[in-house]
Amino acid sequence: MTQDSADRPPTVADILARELHDAGVRHAFGMPGGEVLSFVAALERAGIEFVLVKHENSGGFMAEAVHHRTGAPALLVATLGPGALNAVNVVENARQDRVPMIVVTGAVDAAEAAGYTHQVLDQQAVFRTVAKGSFSMVAEAAGTIAARAVALAMAPRPGPVHVDLPIRVADMEPGATRPPAPPRPLPVAVAPSPGLAEARRWLAEAERPLAIAGLDVLAEGAADAVAQFCIQHGVPLITTYKAKGVLREDHPLALGGAGLSPLADRTLLPLVSQSDLVLCLGYDPIEMRTGWSHPWDPAEKRAIEIAHARNDHGMHAAGIEIVADIAPTLAALSHDLTPRRTWPDGAPFAARAALAAAFPRTDGWGPAEVIATCRALLPADTLATADSGAHRILLSQMWDCFEPKALVQSTGFCTMGCALPLAIGTKLADPDRTVVGFMGDAGFLMVAGELATAAERGLAPIFVVFADAQLALIELKQRQRQLPNAGVEFGRHDFAAIARAFGGEGHAVTNRDELAQALQQAQAADRFSVISAVIPGRSYDGRI
Numbered sequence: 084m085t086q087d088s089a090d091r092p093p094t095v096a097d098i099l100a101r102e103l104h105d106a107g108v109r110h111a112f113g114m115p116g117g118e119v120l121s122f123v124a125a126l127e128r129a130g131i132e133f134v135l136v137k138h139e140n141s142g143g144f145m146a147e148a149v150h151h152r153t154g155a156p157a158l159l160v161a162t163l164g165p166g167a168l169n170a171v172n173v174v175e176n177a178r179q180d181r182v183p184m185i186v187v188t189g190a191v192d193a194a195e196a197a198g199y200t201h202q203v204l205d206q207q208a209v210f211r212t213v214a215k216g217s218f219s220m221v222a223e224a225a226g227t228i229a230a231r232a233v234a235l236a237m238a239p240r241p242g243p244v245h246v247d248l249p250i251r252v253a254d255m256e257p258g259a260t261r262p263p264a265p266p267r268p269l270p271v272a273v274a275p276s277p278g279l280a281e282a283r284r285w286l287a288e289a290e291r292p293l294a295i296a297g298l299d300v301l302a303e304g305a306a307d308a309v310a311q312f313c314i315q316h317g318v319p320l321i322t323t324y325k326a327k328g329v330l331r332e333d334h335p336l337a338l339g340g341a342g343l344s345p346l347a348d349r350t351l352l353p354l355v356s357q358s359d360l361v362l363c364l365g366y367d368p369i370e371m372r373t374g375w376s377h378p379w380d381p382a383e384k385r386a387i388e389i390a391h392a393r394n395d396h397g398m399h400a401a402g403i404e405i406v407a408d409i410a411p412t413l414a415a416l417s418h419d420l421t422p423r424r425t426w427p428d429g430a431p432f433a434a435r436a437a438l439a440a441a442f443p444r445t446d447g448w449g450p451a452e453v454i455a456t457c458r459a460l461l462p463a464d465t466l467a468t469a470d471s472g473a474h475r476i477l478l479s480q481m482w483d484c485f486e487p488k489a490l491v492q493s494t495g496f497c498t499m500g501c502a503l504p505l506a507i508g509t510k511l512a513d514p515d516r517t518v519v520g521f522m523g524d525a526g527f528l529m530v531a532g533e534l535a536t537a538a539e540r541g542l543a544p545i546f547v548v549f550a551d552a553q554l555a556l557i558e559l560k561q562r563q564r565q566l567p568n569a570g571v572e573f574g575r576h577d578f579a580a581i582a583r584a585f586g587g588e589g590h591a592v593t594n595r596d597e598l599a600q601a602l603q604q605a606q607a608a609d610r611f612s613v614i615s616a617v618i619p620g621r622s623y624d625g626r627i
Contacts, residue, residue: 092256094125094253094254094256094257095225095252095253095256095257096121096125096253098226099125099229099248100128100129100131102226102229102233103129103131103158103185104130106233107153107154108131108155108156108185109130109131109132109155110131110134110149110158111131111132111133111146111158111159111160112136112142112143112145112159112508113134113135113136113142113159114135114136114161114166115135115160115162116162116163116166116189117162118162118163118189118191119161119162119189119248119253121250121253122189122253123160126160134511134536134540135539136533136536137532137533137536138530138532138533139159139161139166139170139173140170141504141533141536142170142173142504143157143159143170143173143174143176143184143186144173144176144498144504144508145504145505145507145508145511146159147173147177147180147184147491147505148491148504148506148507148509148512149508149511149512150183151488151509156184156233157177157182157184158184158185158187159173159174159185159187161186162188162189163203163206164203166188167188167210168209170186170188171210173498174186174210174213174214174243176498176501177243178213178214178243179494179495179496180298180495181240181241181242181298181299182243183237183241183242183243183244184242184243185236185244185246186210186246187248188206189248190206190247190248190250191203191250192249192250192252206247207245207247210245211245214242214243214244214245215235215236215244216232216235217244217246218232218244218245218246218247219246220246220247220248222252222255222256222257223257224258225257225258226258228246229246232246239302239303239391239392240299241302278403278404279405279412279416281403282387283415283416285385285387286360286387286416286420287421287423288360289359289360289385289425290359290423290425290426290427291357291359291360291425292316292317292318292319292359292361293318293319293320293358293361293362293431294309294313294320295323295355295362295363296322296323296329296365297323297325297364297365297367298323298325298326298365298494298495299367299390299391300326300365300409301325301329301365302365303365303391303410305365305409305410305413306326306329306487307410308409308413309329309364309365309413310329310330310331312416312417313330314330314334314336316417316420316423316425317423317424318362318425319354319426319434320338321338321339321354321355322339323366323368323370323371323494324341324342324370324475324490324492325370325492326487327340327479327482327484327490328485328486328487328489331484331485331486332484332485333485335431335432336431337435338351338354338435339480339483340479341371341375342368342371342372342375343370343372343476344476344477344479344480344627345627346442346626347441347442348375350434350438351434351438352375355378356378356379359385360386361379361401362386362387363386363387363388363399364389364409365389365390365391366388366390367394367495368396368398368399369396369494369495370495371398375399376399377399377400381399381400381402385403386399386401387402387403388401388403388404388405389405389409390406391406391407391409442481444481446595448593448594449619449622449626450474450477450549450616450618450622451481451626453549454478454481455481456595457521457547458481458482458483460599461517461519461602461606462517463485464485464489464516465489465519466489466491466509466516466518466519467489467490467491467518467519467521468490468491468492468503468505468506468518468519469482469490469491469492469520469521470492470499470500470501470502470520470522470523470526470527471492471498471499471501471526472499472523472525472526472556473523473555473556473623474521475492475521476623476627477623478521479492480627491509499523499529500526500529500530502521502522502526503520503522503527503530503531504530504533504536506518506520507533507536507537507544510543511540511542517606518545519544520544520545521547522546522547522548522549523548523554523555524548524550524615527548527578528576531585534581534586535585537585537587537611538611541609541610542611543608543611544611544612545605545611546611547616548615550578550615550616551617551618551619551620552573553572553620554570555622557571558571558572559621572620575617577591577615578591578613578615579591579613579614582611586610588604588605588610588613590605590615591617592617593617598614601614602614
């Protein structure tokens with residue numbers, strides 16, 4: 084906070100900015116218009132740096148990435164009308180992926196909107212469809228609204244909250260008294276109950292227990308508790324893609340990510356069938372393909388669901404549902420329970436071997452070899468992001484994670500064009516770690532302008548582009564349905580030249596040796612690098 088700001092009375096914009104700063108926010112992302120200039124100035128006064136992006140959707144993903152590294156709410160700022168609506172996609176993504184995001188949009192004052200139509204629409208009505216809540220800021224209740232917005236975004240299940248900030252309201256003085264913030268939600272205590280007692284008995288009797296962990300484990304910060312529980316009780320762990328790394332994937336009990344690969348399902352779903360107890364830990368099948376719909380009969384298989392909020396998705400059912408925080412519930416299940424030997428036939432270890440064989444790291448050239456080379460040559464603690472498409476299905480099987488959130492992607496909503504801004508936000512928040520973003524060429528073309536953001540910020544992430552000149556996953560589905568080839572192929576472009584035009588390093592590689600050299604140079608570079616891995620079309624056939 085500057086001396087000038089200390090000498091002047093706070094405005095409504097200041098109250099909102101200070102609430103966000105108190106919540107841990109240090110970066111805001113967006114593209115300002117005249118309607119949000121007062122709020123941008125208030126952010127700077129509060130100690131929150133405003134990062135100019137090239138599109139609001141990308142700014143939202145950068146903000147999400149910062150949240151994953153800091154735990155603070157993501158902050159996206161957009162002007163009214165087209166700026167606000169540009170953010171709708173990333174806000175829905177935040178809702179489905181449990182990202183606490185505050186979206187502040189400029190708005191025309193109510194009195195003016197009564198007779199003025201330029202760029203005016205009911206933004207609250209739009210955002211209520213994709214956010215947990217929407218507020219319109221008023222001066223008399225500025226402190227209350229700001230506190231409620233942050234609390235709602237962070238409360239289970241975390242998600243996006245929208246705040247309309249009218250132009251004149253932003254500059255008004257708030258009410259004289261700032262009310263205290265609503266209390267933060269406390270963990271749900273696990274009270275003794277017949278359900279808990281029965282769950283303890285089931286766990287004690289299980290010879291072939293299996294756990295499936297999902298993104299709510301990350302939202303609750305329960306990854307360590309899940310890992311310790313699985314190790315203590317000999318429970319193999321399958322994760323959704325976003326929960327990869329909850330248990331280090333070099334651990335014998337880690338069975339990697341599941342959800343979108345039919346090839347992996349051939350190994351994992353039979354293992355689920357062989358189990359005599361399934362524990363669903365913060366597992367929401369929003370990340371899963373339809374093959375994971377009702378993978379067991381709850382009348383025949385014991386299943387325990389543990390989640391902070393009851394699931395109503397209809398994708399699976401459990402005989403025992405415990406609505407509580409995951410970590411204390413697992414502690415209650417484990418209390419005074421003597422672990423027993425599990426899976427005497429060694430089926431989970433055979434499954435690990437089968438998965439490795441299903442996704443081989445060969446000596447040829449194609450997407451699997453690109454991934455294998457990157458995983459072998461980049462540091463073990465590399466932070467990775469993945470775009471939607473065929474490459475992410477393969478990557479999520481082959482890219483081993485050794486900590487939670489080591490691989491971030493759009494899982495529930497599967498938005499293309501997310502990997503590049505996610506990588507930029509990750510590098511901004513964690514500049515000392517190696518950061519790599521994996522994307523298809525179509526996804527890269529959607530957001531290539533954000534290379535300018537990386538250059539302007541002096542950031543040096545590595546962007547690996549799978550350049551096959553087609554929408555590979557859609558082209559594959561097209562052939563599987565015996566439909567004519569249409570709308571899935573495009574020209575081959577010089578992505579390395581695009582990178583250099585934006586002030587970065589650019590490499591085009593056509594084999595593993597060239598890729599290895601490009602990765603070495605990228606890790607030593609003081610600017611971003613784009614590595615265009617030129618691969619043949621239809622390279623994913625039989626691989627995912």
